Amino acid sequence: xxxxxxxxxxxxxxDIVIAxxxxxxxxxxxxFSSGDATLIAxxxxxxxxxxxxxxxxxxxxxxGIHGSSRIGILVxxxxxxxxxxxxxxxxxxxxxxxxxxxLGLPGVRRLMDEFEISSQPGKGTMVAVRKWRQ
Amino acid sequence: MEVPILKQGAxxxxxxxxxxxxxxxxxxxxxxxxxxxxxxxxxxxVDVTAMDVMDSFASRTLREIAHMIRxxxxxxxxxxxxxxxxxxxxxxxxxxxGVATALDLEEGLAYLNEKFKITNRG
Numbered sequence: 001x002x003x004x005x006x007x008x009x010x011x012x013x014x015d016i017v018i019a020x021x022x023x024x025x026x027x028x029x030x031x032f033s034s035g036d037a038t039l040i041a042x043x044x045x046x047x048x049x050x051x052x053x054x055x056x057x058x059x060x061x062x063x064g065i066h067g068s069s070r071i072g073i074l075v076x077x078x079x080x081x082x083x084x085x086x087x088x089x090x091x092x093x094x095x096x097x098x099x100x101x102x103l104g105l106p107g108v109r110r111l112m113d114e115f116e117i118s119s120q121p122g123k124g125t126m127v128a129v130r131k132w133r134q
Numbered sequence: 135m136e137v138p139i140l141k142q143g144a145x146x147x148x149x150x151x152x153x154x155x156x157x158x159x160x161x162x163x164x165x166x167x168x169x170x171x172x173x174x175x176x177x178x179x180v181d182v183t184a185m186d187v188m189d190s191f192a193s194r195t196l197r198e199i200a201h202m203i204r205x206x207x208x209x210x211x212x213x214x215x216x217x218x219x220x221x222x223x224x225x226x227x228x229x230x231x232g233v234a235t236a237l238d239l240e241e242g243l244a245y246l247n248e249k250f251k252i253t254n255r256g
Contacts, residue, residue, distance in 0.1 A: 108226075
């Protein structure tokens with residue numbers, strides 16, 4: 001079972017597809033059900049899309065995680081983009097500054113088990129999400 | 135990756151592949167509307183059976199396709215959304231309101247044939 005870290009550079013809409021495909025493969029290798037792998041791949045797609053829409057470039061890191069009694073997947077999306085001024089607002093359903101649906105972050109939060117975000121205006125954004133195998 | 139569009143009588147059938155980029159989806163949106171005009175099609179079936187991820191952009195594009203085709207006077211039916219994909223869409227908060235959906239291609243064709251009451255020979 002592969003537990004190494006996978007890094008996918010996000011520079012274009014093509015990379016969104018690559019990131020979510022790699023995420024699905026890793027989730028399957030870690031023993032996630034096909035349904036959970038779909039949720040994970042969808043979350044990765046949204047996170048990568050946020051990078052392309054707001055920061056243009058960034059990266060997605062994927063990693064298997066081994067807790068004391070459970071196995072999970074960690075997805076970290078990071079960029080050096082404009083950052084988010086009001087994180088609480090960005091986490092509300094329906095909020096968007098890019099003309100998209102504004103479902104990205106709150107939706108990703110619902111798809112995954114754990115969600116962390118840190119952002120500094122002018123410096124970039126980092127979103128880390130985890131999902132544990134059932 | 136190009137999406138094949140098949141003409142089936144008065145209907146068009148577009149079959150999505152698994153790994154469509156945003157650019158592919160945008161291209162398909164224009165291509166479908168142009169073909170509807172060219173063939174004077176009554177309806178379009180978009181088969182998404184092979185799609186393993188339907189994110190916000192893909193579902194917005196599907197809604198836009200359906201609305202553009204409706205403005206043209208034709209109808210769109212989305213067929214083959216997989217159960218896991220449907221579950222992820224609901225979690226993400228995505229809807230296809232106002233767009234007809236059917237279980238699979240067969241059901242989609244049956245729905246349209248009933249609606250237009252025409253014999254649709256290939």
